[in-house]
Amino acid sequence: MNFLAATGRLSSFTAAAISHCVRPPFYPRILFQQIIEIGFYSLPVVGLTTLFSGMVLALQSYTGFARFSAEGAVATVVVLSVTRELGPVLAGLMVAGRVGASMAAEIGTMRVTEQIDALTTLSTNPFKYLVAPRILAGILSLPFLVLVGDIIGVFGGYIIGVYKLGFNAGTYLQRTIEFLEPIDVISGLVKAAAFGFLVALMGCYHGYWSNRGAQGVGAATTNAVVSACILILISNYGITALFFGN
Amino acid sequence: MRDNCEPKIRIRGLNKSFGANQVLRGLDLDVQAGESVAVIGGSGTGKSVLLKCVIGLLEPDAGTIELDGETVTGLSKTSREAMMARFGLLFQGSALFDSIPVLDNVAFGLVSAQQMPKQRAQAIALDKLAQVGLDEDVAVMYPAELSGGMRKRVALARTIASDPDILLFDEPTTGLDPIMGDVIDKLIVNCVHDLAATALTITHDMDSAKRISNRIAMLYGGRIIWSGPAVEVDTSGDPVVDQFVHGHVKGPITSG
Numbered sequence: 001m002n003f004l005a006a007t008g009r010l011s012s013f014t015a016a017a018i019s020h021c022v023r024p025p026f027y028p029r030i031l032f033q034q035i036i037e038i039g040f041y042s043l044p045v046v047g048l049t050t051l052f053s054g055m056v057l058a059l060q061s062y063t064g065f066a067r068f069s070a071e072g073a074v075a076t077v078v079v080l081s082v083t084r085e086l087g088p089v090l091a092g093l094m095v096a097g098r099v100g101a102s103m104a105a106e107i108g109t110m111r112v113t114e115q116i117d118a119l120t121t122l123s124t125n126p127f128k129y130l131v132a133p134r135i136l137a138g139i140l141s142l143p144f145l146v147l148v149g150d151i152i153g154v155f156g157g158y159i160i161g162v163y164k165l166g167f168n169a170g171t172y173l174q175r176t177i178e179f180l181e182p183i184d185v186i187s188g189l190v191k192a193a194a195f196g197f198l199v200a201l202m203g204c205y206h207g208y209w210s211n212r213g214a215q216g217v218g219a220a221t222t223n224a225v226v227s228a229c230i231l232i233l234i235s236n237y238g239i240t241a242l243f244f245g246n
Numbered sequence: 247m248r249d250n251c252e253p254k255i256r257i258r259g260l261n262k263s264f265g266a267n268q269v270l271r272g273l274d275l276d277v278q279a280g281e282s283v284a285v286i287g288g289s290g291t292g293k294s295v296l297l298k299c300v301i302g303l304l305e306p307d308a309g310t311i312e313l314d315g316e317t318v319t320g321l322s323k324t325s326r327e328a329m330m331a332r333f334g335l336l337f338q339g340s341a342l343f344d345s346i347p348v349l350d351n352v353a354f355g356l357v358s359a360q361q362m363p364k365q366r367a368q369a370i371a372l373d374k375l376a377q378v379g380l381d382e383d384v385a386v387m388y389p390a391e392l393s394g395g396m397r398k399r400v401a402l403a404r405t406i407a408s409d410p411d412i413l414l415f416d417e418p419t420t421g422l423d424p425i426m427g428d429v430i431d432k433l434i435v436n437c438v439h440d441l442a443a444t445a446l447t448i449t450h451d452m453d454s455a456k457r458i459s460n461r462i463a464m465l466y467g468g469r470i471i472w473s474g475p476a477v478e479v480d481t482s483g484d485p486v487v488d489q490f491v492h493g494h495v496k497g498p499i500t501s502g
């Protein structure tokens with residue numbers, strides 16, 4: 001019964017959020033602030049995680065493939081794994097921890113201190129002012145982050161491949177590009193947009209319906225991060241199956 | 247000129263519960279145009295809930311609220327939102343927006359709801375800040391940097407910024423020292439007078455109630471059990487009001 005009520009509340013929240021994303025008035029200044037917050041300030045964490053993931057991927061696949069003398073496939077494995085999977089998933093999870101949490105805390109605090117009610121009394125719809133810009137910013141920023149992460153991840157594999165495993169630089173790069181298809185990158189960017197939507201939606205939803213008191217805001221923050229991570233992994237499977245299922 | 251008998255706010259049979267907690271149980275209250283009414287009552291008796299029902303932040307379970315003879319309960323969310331511009335609500339905890347400076351807080355309703363150009367809205371906001379005794383130095387500060395009394399003043403300036411004709415104040419003086427409380431009371435009286443507004447104030451500070459209002463109503467057990475001219479509150483003869491006004495421990499009001 002509780003579960004049904006929560007599902008209903010989430011559905012109507014999602015529907016309202018989406019409908020306010022596409023109907024004026026818009027708040028471009030807040031949208032811009034949020035894009036900077038999500039897209040720009042997440043660059044260091046996303047860059048670091050994808051860099052080391054690309055590096056470890058090169059190392060692991062080299063030692064694995066050496067067993068059946070397929071070392072040449074390292075570059076291809078790195079670029080496909082990073083663009084299709086690791087880039088979007090790692091960026092999504094990192095942003096869930098960084099941005100999803102702060103959105104839930106900020107909006108939750110606004111709920112608890114009646115700032116959301118104050119918005120309403122000043123004839124400003126909180127969905128338009130708070131939720132829509134964050135969700136749009138999530139959808140727009142994540143693909144950009146993932147694109148940068150993809151490049152850094154491939155670069156990480158290149159460093160290990162060339163400087164540690166002794167590949168020829170030109171051959172490694174050629175192998176990287178040779179088997180890469182547009183769909184590999186595009187599917188990753190579609191995932192990124194979906195994850196950006198989910199992170200922002202969870203942050204806003206849990207903050208918006210935060211219970212009273214500091215404890216309520218704490219719980220909202222935790223729930224936002226955990227639910228966003230779970231939804232990212234589930235939808236990651238779904239989108240992969242859609243693109244490459246057959 | 248409207249019919250004199252028609253109250254600005256007419257509340258009939260208002261009911262509101264949260265789960266098993268019945269907060270308002272058939273509350274009736276009239277506020278005449280230009281009148282300033284104070285509602286007194288103990289903590290947790292539903293005073294804030296009453297204000298939120300009047301302004302439309304909470305939807306009552308039963309009962310009607312009329313503004314100028316027009317029923318506003320049960321209206322769609324959109325038409326209810328359109329009505330917000332007529333109200334100013336001073337929140338119990340000020341509810342200033344932390345993320346923007348004081349000046350933008352005060353100008354918020356003008357810019358966001360009325361689409362006023364920012365410069366003009368800020369000029370008006372400075373004017374309203376001056377009315378509550380705050381200058382440009384405060385205007386550039388963030389709410390977190392202000393004391394409780396200053397936050398109340400900024401919130402008051404924000405409440406009156408769009409010249410509403412119905413003003414609602416939720417415990418304007420709670421948590422302030424007596425001098426600052428007196429200052430806020432005077433500001434409220436002036437604001438109500440300047441805007442020729444109708445005011446509904448909630449408080450459990452008897453001195454403040456008497457200073458602010460023409461009429462006092464006592465909320466107890468989810469209903470208004472007594473209402474009369476502010477000067478008569480000390481001699482109401484009602485045991486509940488007497489106990490509340492004089493702060494006796496013994497009487498019909500029991501704690502808990």
Ligand SMILES: Nc1ncnc2c1ncn2[C@@H]1O[C@H](COP(=O)(O)OP(=O)(O)OP(=O)(O)O)[C@@H](O)[C@H]1O
Pocket residue numbers: 264267269288289290291292293294295296338450
């Ligand atoms: N959003 C809500 N959800 C659940 N219960 C609520 C909600 N708002 C108020 N209540 C309950 O309604 C009752 C009345 O609350 P209200 O805030 O109106 O009290 P009050 O008279 O304003 O008290 P105070 O003087 O302390 O501000 C309380 O028992 C409170 O727990």
Ligand SMILES: [Mg+2]
Pocket residue numbers: 293294295338416417
């Ligand atoms: Mg209250």
